[in-house]
Amino acid sequence: MDICSIRKDFPILNRTVNGKKLVYLDNAATTQMPSQVLYAYTQHYSLDNANVHRGIHTLSEISTAKLEDARAAAARFIGAPSPECIVFTSGTTDSVNTVVRAWAENMARGSFSIVATAMEHHSNYLPWLDLCTRRGGNFVEIPLSQDGRLDTVALGKALTPETILFAVTYVSNVTGAVNDIKGLIDLAHSRGVPVLVDAAQAAREFPIDVSELGADFLCLSAHKMLGPSGVGLLYVAKRHFEELVPCRLGGGMISDIRNGLPVYEQMPHFLEAGTPNIGGIVAFHEAIRYIESVSRGYIEERETMLTSRLREMLSQLKDVRILGLSDTGGSCVSVVSGRFHPYDAALLLDKQGVAVRSGTHCAIPCHRALGVTGSLRFSPAFYNTEDELEAAVTAFDRALSILDRAAGGKP
Amino acid sequence: MTDKPRSFIERQNEVLALFADAYDDLDRYTVLIALGGMLEQPDVSFMTDDRLVKGCQSQVWLDLARSDGTLELTAYSDTLIVRGLLYILRECINGATAGEFLSGELFVFERAGVSDLLSPTRRSGLSSIISEIRRQAE
Numbered sequence: 001m002d003i004c005s006i007r008k009d010f011p012i013l014n015r016t017v018n019g020k021k022l023v024y025l026d027n028a029a030t031t032q033m034p035s036q037v038l039y040a041y042t043q044h045y046s047l048d049n050a051n052v053h054r055g056i057h058t059l060s061e062i063s064t065a066k067l068e069d070a071r072a073a074a075a076r077f078i079g080a081p082s083p084e085c086i087v088f089t090s091g092t093t094d095s096v097n098t099v100v101r102a103w104a105e106n107m108a109r110g111s112f113s114i115v116a117t118a119m120e121h122h123s124n125y126l127p128w129l130d131l132c133t134r135r136g137g138n139f140v141e142i143p144l145s146q147d148g149r150l151d152t153v154a155l156g157k158a159l160t161p162e163t164i165l166f167a168v169t170y171v172s173n174v175t176g177a178v179n180d181i182k183g184l185i186d187l188a189h190s191r192g193v194p195v196l197v198d199a200a201q202a203a204r205e206f207p208i209d210v211s212e213l214g215a216d217f218l219c220l221s222a223h224k225m226l227g228p229s230g231v232g233l234l235y236v237a238k239r240h241f242e243e244l245v246p247c248r249l250g251g252g253m254i255s256d257i258r259n260g261l262p263v264y265e266q267m268p269h270f271l272e273a274g275t276p277n278i279g280g281i282v283a284f285h286e287a288i289r290y291i292e293s294v295s296r297g298y299i300e301e302r303e304t305m306l307t308s309r310l311r312e313m314l315s316q317l318k319d320v321r322i323l324g325l326s327d328t329g330g331s332c333v334s335v336v337s338g339r340f341h342p343y344d345a346a347l348l349l350d351k352q353g354v355a356v357r358s359g360t361h362c363a364i365p366c367h368r369a370l371g372v373t374g375s376l377r378f379s380p381a382f383y384n385t386e387d388e389l390e391a392a393v394t395a396f397d398r399a400l401s402i403l404d405r406a407a408g409g410k411p
Numbered sequence: 412m413t414d415k416p417r418s419f420i421e422r423q424n425e426v427l428a429l430f431a432d433a434y435d436d437l438d439r440y441t442v443l444i445a446l447g448g449m450l451e452q453p454d455v456s457f458m459t460d461d462r463l464v465k466g467c468q469s470q471v472w473l474d475l476a477r478s479d480g481t482l483e484l485t486a487y488s489d490t491l492i493v494r495g496l497l498y499i500l501r502e503c504i505n506g507a508t509a510g511e512f513l514s515g516e517l518f519v520f521e522r523a524g525v526s527d528l529l530s531p532t533r534r535s536g537l538s539s540i541i542s543e544i545r546r547q548a549e
Contacts (some may be wrong), residue, residue, distance in 0.1 A: 341490045344444065348440060354446050407491070
């Protein structure tokens with residue numbers, strides 16, 4: 001693949017910000033959309049827009065077909081055995097909350113525990129903490145080592161007969177650490193514990209095959225894989241279908257009302273009450289097509305190379321600490337230092353056209369485990385270039401010089 | 412002979428002079444951050460929850476006292492850029508009377524080009540700080 005032709009697909013990469021050429025390195029928060037995805041979105045609303053599943057007119061049938069095509073494509077993309085395992089949601093947060101309401105509340109009877117890790121994004125942490133608080137369960141957080149690795153010994157001890165679920169991220173959105181997700185699932189399953197995988201950070205960069213992994217639930221967001229925001233998916237393994245209960249009530253999720261009681265539709269429709277984000281789902285389908293056309297192997301290889309190069313450059317800056325292991329694989333690098341507050345550094349980078357993220361990245365437990373209160377995160381995607389990384393690190397160095405002078409009290 | 416106390420307007424003009432050689436946004440940020448570096452850190456006992464200003468992205472503690480009929484602002488933040496904003500406010504407010512501050516126009520941020528540096532959320536944070544100072548001055 002040719003990076004120049006790929007970049008032509010992303011018009012936003014050519015814009016300027018604050019008078020400087022944009023260097024977009026906030027892909028762990030949201031990726032940019034290629035023209036093909038934007039076109040699919042606008043074409044849907046320009047030509048095919050209608051509500052799905054409830055009409056017999058042509059446009060409704062077209063919309064329905066496009067939505068179900070997207071479901072089938074999403075199923076293939078993650079190796080799901082059939083489209084009925086795919087529930088469309090508004091994103092990973094919604095997906096996790098759906099598992100809480102539709103499955104975990106039904107399973108949390110008597111004495112129970114839920115195991116999560118300190119590596120989790122709040123979306124795969126707070127819903128479980130809240131469930132345990134509401135229902136008197138034991139919330140167990142698996143700690144990290146100082147270099148950001150999951151403590152698998154502690155995990156082995158935490159998985160008990162009372163554990164109803166192990167919630168774990170595939171890739172850390174702070175350190176970029178890639179968990180041995182197959183090994184973790186096998187360990188949990190050997191104790192009879194189902195596993196929910198947060199694949200939000202992994203889905204763009206790494207091939208995912210839920211059947212091979214044996215995942216019970218898997219969640220991801222379209223906006224981290226070239227799609228629009230407000231769309232995500234939840235994969236549910238068929239073996240859990242019978243354990244699910246409806247968690248939101250409304251249109252499109254029942255087939256009848258008999259004797260005053262609703263007769264629910266089959267999976268996945270009874271978990272999709274209300275009108276879905278049809279245009280967003282159509283665009284998500286196009287994002288999947290785009291990733292497949294570029295090839296996931298190319299994306300993985302390129303993002304690994306860019307992240308490695310970025311780490312190398314950042315590690316040469318004085319007194320700047322890279323959080324986590326020296327070579328983690330996931331395409332984000334978070335740094336801390338006594339030389340800067342992440343907020344100040346992010347603002348100074350923004351003024352030089354470089355978009356990065358500062359703060360806790362919705363991962364307070366992870367920062368706490370690493371002994372810091374916040375960080376500055378650079379997260380490249382395959383459409384970034386080495387020149388952009390060099391421009392970003394040069395801008396960061398300049399920001400550090402400005403901050404150093406100020407910290408010395410010199411105007 | 413004692414110097415005539417500087418007016419609220421004169422104090423703001425003195426701060427404006429610090430930005431005179433700043434030609435672009437990065438220059439203005441550099442001055443702002445440098446001013447932030449000059450804001451003395453109060454004793455840690457000052458940083459209490461009751462002095463925290465709500466509505467700011469970074470943490471801001473402030474307290475407005477009165478001494479001989481004039482205002483005395485003590486403030487601090489965990490970020491240098493916000494410390495720069497607080498330094499400007501302190502330079503303009505300290506020594507002014509409550510009446511002078513409450514009735515006068517606070518133009519320094521606009522004319523120094525500092526307001527334009529801030530995103531809408533950060534401008535809202537600055538507004539929260541100014542509102543809190545006004546509330547305490549009343």
